[in-house]
Amino acid sequence: MQMKKLLLAVLSFIVFLFPLSAQEQKKQSGKEPLFGKAMASYPIVSNELSGACFYLVGGHGGPDPGAIGTYNGHKLHEDEYAYDIVLRLGRELLMRGAKVHFIIQDKKDGIRNGSVLKNSKRETCMGKEIPLDQVARLKQRSLKIDELYRKDKSVYKRAVFVHIDSRSQGKQTDVYFYHAPGSKQGKRLADRMKNTLATKYKKHQPGRGFKGTVSERNLYVLRNTQPAGVYLELGNIRNSRDQQRLVLENNRQALAKWLAEGIVADYKVGKK
Ligand SMILES: [Zn+2]
The missing domain is CATH 1.20.5 (Single alpha-helices involved in coiled-coils or other helix-helix interfaces)
Incomplete structure (x- = not known):
């Protein structure tokens, strides 16, 4: 008994x-397998972005490495760093309850630590091979975004394109934000992201000064996609000081987190 x-x-x-x-x-x-084994599971810590939907695009990819810099004898490819930051940004957005589409994907590279990210040509446009021809390449990702955009029911949908600039070696640059000419929503999001970064740098690196800018730019992917979008240039891949923003994994993570916080700030005013 x-x-x-x-x-x-x-x-x-x-x-x-x-x-x-x-x-x-x-x-x-x-869970998002693209983040790699160690990072695939993520906690949902808030619902700040629930109802928001994002199309995240790492610049270049596949046969096109984008800009190339040299660091300690290694070649740094723009597409690898842009993709790593896109994954980190996407994870931050998912953790806040958002829906996220990763338009450019690499099945093997998850979120990577370490300073030199190995180069590959594996990236696809959601499983489809990326063409080398520039117009075909940009058209492919733009069409993909629009196809998803038509199906998504969210009231707030935004595209974020992540790039790293290439200028002459001696030229240090800051983070530049571009929106499509005349896009009020694009400008508002870019302003919020820029202001968040300025505040964060002031707090964490006082004396650094932040010279990031927001401006209009007539770029194919901004012009030819339905959702309002922001196109980022995160620094000059050939400048040794700018490289610190990219090669230190903590800096990539901080950048992604701050950009996500800027997006949250925009969503708070934009979701109505
Ligand atoms: Zn680029």
Whole structure:
């Protein structure tokens, strides 16, 4: 009799425990294999971005490495760094309850630590081979964004294109934000992202000064996609001081987090 009672107590305790934890699990975390094994699971820490949907695009990819810099004898390719930051940004957005589409993908490279990110040509446009021809390449990703945009029911949908600039070696640059000519929503988002970065740098690197700018630019992907968007240039890949922003994994992470916070600030005013 007592044994039966004990067994019942244990059983009901297990039943009590497990459905709850499964439910909790569902609400508080998610999984994205693109982030790589170690980072695939992410906690959902807030619902600040619930109802928002993003199209994130790492610049270049596949046969096109984008700008190339040299660091300690290694070649740094723009597409690898842009992609790493896109993944980190996407994870930050997902953690805040957003829906995220990664337009450029690499099945093998997840979120990577370390300063020299190995170069590859594996990137695809959501599984489709990326053409080398520039117009065909930009058209492919723009069409993909629009195809998804038509299906997404969210009221707030934004595209973010991440690039790293290439200027002469001696020229240090800051983070530049571009929006399509005349795009009020694009400008508002760019302003919020820029202001967030300025505030963060002031706090974490006082004396650095922030010279990032927001401006209009007649770029194919901004002009030819439905959602309002922002196109970022994160620095000069050939300048050794700008390279610090890219090669230090903590800097890539901080940048992604701050950009996500800028997006949250925009969503707060833009979701109505
Ligand atoms: Zn680029």
